[in-house]
Each structure stands twice: as structure tokens, then as C-alpha cells.
Amino acid sequence: MLRPEVDRAGAWNAGIAFAEKLRAPVHGGPLAPRCSFPEDHPLYAGPLPLTIAGVNEAVAGFDLVVVIGALVFSYYPYVAGDYLPDGTDLLQITEDPHLAAVAPVGDSLVGDMNTVLDELVKLVDVPADRKAPPGLSRNLGADLPVSNAPMMPNDVYAVLRSVKPDDAAWADTxxxxxxxxxxxxxxxxxxxxxxxxxxxxxxxxxxxxxxxxxxxxxxxxxxxxxxxxxxxxxxxxxxxxxxxxxxxxxxxxxxxxxxxxxxxxxxxxxxxxxxxxxxxxxxxxxxxxxxxxxxxxxxxxxxxxxxxxxxxxxxxxxxxxxxxxxxxxxxxxxxxxxxxxxxxxxxxxxxxxxxxxxxxxxxxxxxxxxxxxxxxxxxxxxxxxxxxxxxxxxxxx
Structure with a gap:
């Protein structure tokens, strides 16, 4: 998982290089204030859930979760559960000693984001036959929602697609x-x-x-x-x-x-x-x-x-x-x-x-x-x- 410290430290490219060497899925944090990994990248797997139980389910089946530049984790509302599944370890990498101190699970490494990621890319050995995950599936062709139904994310994409010019940029800047x-x-x-x-x-x-x-x-x-x-x-x-x-x-x-x-x-x-x-x-x-x-x-x-x-x-x-x-x-x-x-x-x-x-x-x-x-x-x-x-x-x- 990559979060705001990565972007703030100018380690955007280092984070991408690390993910691509691992050929591992990359999650964003829930309610992240800034993007720390390109959301159109094949390895992007969407944001993590906000609950303890939801995070546990999302990382089930993995041996190691690496949390880079983020709190472990942001939880709201409280939904009881184990922080991690059995057999899953967690390593947090952060520049903030406070974030390391309050992590409820796993080990923490405090250091410069660029330096740590650059060194990890050199040190980590990845099996040659490891396959990249399939990536995040997005159904941008969803039908428009009916007027009395709550809007889901795909509904929002469909509405925007129906009204925006082909080359419109939906950003003030x-x-x-x-x-x-x-x-x-x-x-x-x-x-x-x-x-x-x-x-x-x-x-x-x-x-x-x-x-x-x-x-x-x-x-x-x-x-x-x-x-x-x-x-x-x-x-x-x-x-x-x-x-x-x-x-x-x-x-x-x-x-x-x-x-x-x-x-x-x-x-x-x-x-x-x-x-x-x-x-x-x-x-x-x-x-x-x-x-x-x-x-x-x-x-x-x-x-x-x-x-x-x-x-x-x-x-x-x-x-x-x-x-x-x-x-x-x-x-x-x-x-x-x-x-x-x-x-x-x-x-x-x-x-x-x-x-x-x-x-x-x-x-x-x-x-x-x-x-x-x-x-x-x-x-x-x-x-x-x-x-x-x-x-x-x-x-x-």
C-alpha cells in the first residue's frame, strides 16, 4: 500500500519501480488526501477498506503486506476482527516516528522514502516466473442509475461519461x-x-x-x-x-x-x-x-x-x-x-x-x-x- 508520504517525498517513481519489480498488487489508502500511485497502472488494485475486518479480508492470502508512507491503518467505522490474517506479516515504511509508534501490528522501518525504496529495489529478489495480478476491473459502461436508487461508483462514471465532452478535464487546475x-x-x-x-x-x-x-x-x-x-x-x-x-x-x-x-x-x-x-x-x-x-x-x-x-x-x-x-x-x-x-x-x-x-x-x-x-x-x-x-x-x- 502506498500513501501520501510517497508523493510528498518525491518518491513517486521509486514506488512504481518497487511495485513493478515485485509484480505485486498496489492498494491506495482509504480517503487518501493525494494520489501516491497511478490509478490507471495495471498493478493498481483500488483503495483498501476502512474497517479492520475489511482490511483483513482484502489482504487474505498474502504472506507480506508492505505499507509505505502511511498509517497502519485508517479505520472507520469500527468493525471487529483480526488486524491481519494468520500467516500474514506486515512491514511499515515511514518517515514519521509517530506513525511507527502507533501501528497496532507488524514491524516498522523509519527512514527516507526515496532511499528505502531505491535500496529495496536492489535487494529484493523476485522469482522469474511470478506473474503480475490481473489488475483492477472497472465497469465504465454501467447503465445510468434509476432516480430512486443510491449512486454507486460505476453510476458516477456513467453519468460523467454521458455529459462530459470527450476531451474535458474535470479539474480546476x-x-x-x-x-x-x-x-x-x-x-x-x-x-x-x-x-x-x-x-x-x-x-x-x-x-x-x-x-x-x-x-x-x-x-x-x-x-x-x-x-x-x-x-x-x-x-x-x-x-x-x-x-x-x-x-x-x-x-x-x-x-x-x-x-x-x-x-x-x-x-x-x-x-x-x-x-x-x-x-x-x-x-x-x-x-x-x-x-x-x-x-x-x-x-x-x-x-x-x-x-x-x-x-x-x-x-x-x-x-x-x-x-x-x-x-x-x-x-x-x-x-x-x-x-x-x-x-x-x-x-x-x-x-x-x-x-x-x-x-x-x-x-x-x-x-x-x-x-x-x-x-x-x-x-x-x-x-x-x-x-x-x-x-x-x-x-x-
Whole structure:
């Protein structure tokens, strides 16, 4: 079983290599906060149950259970039973001495996740005739559920399949998919983290709290409003060694994101009624509304270098952003002390190159000008964005 410590320690590839050498089924933990093994891998066997009896049944027939980067185990609700079947041993590998101390069964090894997994791959001998398990069976062709029946997992897959476009990405951070994939192919650990888009101060605190769970060194990348967020979230965190701004704002203390788009931005040339659909939202501060870009603005100006069909789908699935997010003054300017890189698309009509160049100049950023593109060059040309991120990564090695 592989759990969050594996991913957090950057041991994703080491975990896969260990599983593939063993040719053993790999379970995820129940209610895992992050994925630690590719769920489309032939060895993935699904999450373990949440009960003592359920885990016992799931591991029946195995001589050894190896729990990597996880508690042994998460149980809820209480269903009585033996922790392990007779004849089954357990080895826990963790970086956390507390998790080792509270394990109710088995032996524990405390150490660095990458080192332990790398050494195990070298040390373990596997019979040449061992066959890999058949893998997890998924029936994604289930019929839609009847209206009065509880929805099972296959029902959810069927409903999503019935309504989503063929190439839709059901994730708030899907704009980063191309960049994240490129970085992971090169062996980097890359994460795309959504922020609430409600208020620059609290959005930055949200990202800062996540950063405290990540092992240094960190290269922090922000796009658009995300540039303002990383400018604040990185402040005071010694683990963040570089900042990368991708068609983004980089405010000084006291500046707002909304003031940095540039005088020639489409956001300054048109009245709000032609730019946005405004909606109230629960708990909003006085005068604040959620903003959705109108279709014409999104397709022609925000995503102008993408095919119209693709841009229209992105418009239809856009996340709302609060007016408060764009009007909150920046409390910090992390670029004053952290080296930075700036990727500027000459075709960006939302945050204009003139404004970005001025921000890059005062931050003493290393600047890359991309000829063309749009505000979503990270989608249309992910390799170009990845190349700049790699420059930053090279600086922290």
C-alpha cells in the first residue's frame, strides 16, 4: 500500500519501480488526501477498506503486506476482527516516528522514502516466473442509475461519461495539465494547486499552508492572478528558492492584482457589463460578487490562440473569481528576495506585455518573451512554459 508520504517525498517513481519489480498488487489508502500511485497502472488494485475486518479480508492470502508512507491503518467505522490474517506479516515504511509508534501490528522501518525504496529495489529478489495480478476491473459502461436508487461508483462514471465532452478535464487546475505532464516526464515532482479565488490575503494563506507540507527546494509558479498569490504565499518560506511568473501579475506591497493588467488591456478598454457576468455568492463581503468572463471576451481575448471549440469549452467550465480577490492589496512582495523568472506572451490581451515587462524589470526577473500566444499560452504551448520553469529548476539544484 502506498500513501501520501510517497508523493510528498518525491518518491513517486521509486514506488512504481518497487511495485513493478515485485509484480505485486498496489492498494491506495482509504480517503487518501493525494494520489501516491497511478490509478490507471495495471498493478493498481483500488483503495483498501476502512474497517479492520475489511482490511483483513482484502489482504487474505498474502504472506507480506508492505505499507509505505502511511498509517497502519485508517479505520472507520469500527468493525471487529483480526488486524491481519494468520500467516500474514506486515512491514511499515515511514518517515514519521509517530506513525511507527502507533501501528497496532507488524514491524516498522523509519527512514527516507526515496532511499528505502531505491535500496529495496536492489535487494529484493523476485522469482522469474511470478506473474503480475490481473489488475483492477472497472465497469465504465454501467447503465445510468434509476432516480430512486443510491449512486454507486460505476453510476458516477456513467453519468460523467454521458455529459462530459470527450476531451474535458474535470479539474480546476486543468490548465496546467500540459506543463505538469512535461515536467513529470522529465522526472520532476510537479503539483498544480487550486486557490479559492476569493481574497488575495486568504488565497495566499491557503497556498502557503500547502507549501509547508512540501519538501524543499520549491520552485513556485503562478499564472495570471496566481502570480499575485505566489508573491504573497512565498514570503517568509525559506524552502521557496525561485518564482516563475507565467503571463502573471507580480504586485508590490499595497498594489492590487486588478491594477496591474495595463492600460491597453481589454479589461480596461471595455465596461464591466461587456466583460463579466456578475453573481452574488454566500458569505461575500459587502459589495463583492463572483465574476465570470463573458463568452466573447473569453474566446476572443482570454484564449485567443486556442481553437474556438476548445476555448468555448474552457469558457463553459471556468471558475468564478471574486471581485474581492482583484481588489485586495498585496501584503508582501516575495520577488524582492527570491530570484524570479518571467514568461511573457506578446499576444496576451488580459495582462499586457508592457505591464508585465515593467513588473519583471523591478523584480530583476529573467525574462522570456514568447512571440504570439494568449493569456492561456500555458495550454497552447506548454513546452515553451516548461522550458522557462526548467531554467528556474536548474538554478536551485
Amino acid at each position: 486543468s490548465s496546467w495539465d500540459g506543463v505538469v505532464s512535461a515536467l513529470q516526464r522529465r522526472g520532476y515532482e510537479a503539483r498544480a494547486i487550486a486557490n479559492p479565488l476569493e481574497n488575495l490575503t486568504t488565497d495566499s494563506e491557503y497556498v502557503a499552508s500547502f507549501l509547508r507540507t512540501v519538501r524543499a527546494p520549491v520552485v513556485l509558479v503562478g499564472h495570471s492572478y496566481g502570480g499575485s498569490v505566489i508573491t504573497n504565499a512565498a514570503a517568509g518560506n525559506p524552502g521557496v528558492r525561485a518564482l516563475v511568473y507565467v503571463d502573471a501579475a507580480a504586485p508590490a506591497v499595497g498594489e492590487t492584482n486588478g491594477s496591474l493588467s495595463g492600460a491597453d488591456s481589454v479589461l480596461k478598454k471595455k465596461p464591466d457589463a461587456e466583460l463579466f457576468d456578475k453573481l452574488p455568492y454566500p458569505g461575500a463581503p459587502p459589495g463583492a460578487n463572483d465574476l465570470y468572463l463573458k463568452k466573447d471576451i473569453f474566446v476572443r481575448h482570454f484564449a485567443g490562440d486556442l481553437p474556438a471549440v476548445h476555448a468555448t469549452r474552457l469558457w463553459a467550465t471556468q471558475r468564478a473569481a471574486s471581485t474581492a480577490a482583484f481588489g485586495t492589496p498585496s501584503k508582501f512582495a516575495a520577488w524582492e528576495t527570491i530570484p524570479s523568472w518571467y514568461f511573457i506572451s506578446s499576444g496576451d490581451q488580459i495582462i499586457r506585455p508592457t505591464s508585465e515587462k515593467a513588473m519583471a524589470r523591478r523584480a530583476r526577473s529573467q525574462v522570456t518573451i514568447f512571440d504570439g500566444g494568449s493569456h492561456l499560452t500555458l495550454i497552447s504551448h506548454p513546452e515553451a512554459v516548461t522550458a522557462v520553469i526548467e531554467q528556474a529548476l536548474a538554478s536551485v539544484r
